[in-house]
Amino acid sequence: MTLQIFILGTLSEAESHPYDIKKRLLKSLGNTIPINDGTLYYQFDVLQKKGLIQKLEVVQSDNRPEKTTYGITDKGLKALETEIYAAYQNVTSISALYATLFYLDKIDKNKLAYLIEEAIDKRQDKLKLIEDTDLDTLQIPQEKQQPLELLTDHAYHSIQSDVAWLKKLLVYVRSE
Structure with missing residues (x-):
């Protein structure tokens, strides 16, 4: 699209x-x-x-x-x-x-701002979920723990980056 x-x-x-x-x-x-x-x-x-x-x-x-x-x-x-x-x-x-x-x-900038806020909220919920997940309780075999930590780390930082970008976009949309 x-x-x-x-x-x-x-x-x-x-x-x-x-x-x-x-x-x-x-x-x-x-x-x-x-x-x-x-x-x-x-x-x-x-x-x-x-x-x-x-x-x-x-x-x-x-x-x-x-x-x-x-x-x-x-x-x-x-x-x-x-x-x-x-x-x-x-x-x-x-x-x-x-x-x-x-x-x-x-x-409409107001409608767009609302949609961007929703997208930010969804991503912040994902960040909270990652933060609240105790990897030790998942009973992952030892040899799979480091790959899981790497994957989780990447996902977390990618989502953080998305949130930061969406916040910049929100400021831009509101300033228009």
Whole structure:
């Protein structure tokens, strides 16, 4: 869904060609969203079939392939808003939110702040659960204790990092 959010968000600001969106995506997000031409054009096809975008112009020049300009529909604008909120309601990884950052001006900041607060609370609950877990009581064989400690340590610090980032995002959203 991240790629679709980026496509819809970009088209909400201006009509564009898929290739131009790919260049903008790579410039903005680098390799955080894996993309190839097949995936990109497939997503354009999906969005068009859903009625979220539409072809505006097809230009054919002499020795070049067709160049199709797309625009977003009213239904696409509503879907963009819905998908941005959904990304924050179901945060599985922080990197899944990257594409949304460029289009936060399309949504209600108070609603977004509430969703970010919920995401922070969920992660803080996970931190508390890890802190409260006594690994010694889990009856793990001795040879498995250190791998479990490493795994737990990584999970804990990753969640801490997510919370810190979400708090920075919350400050940014509230300052807008």
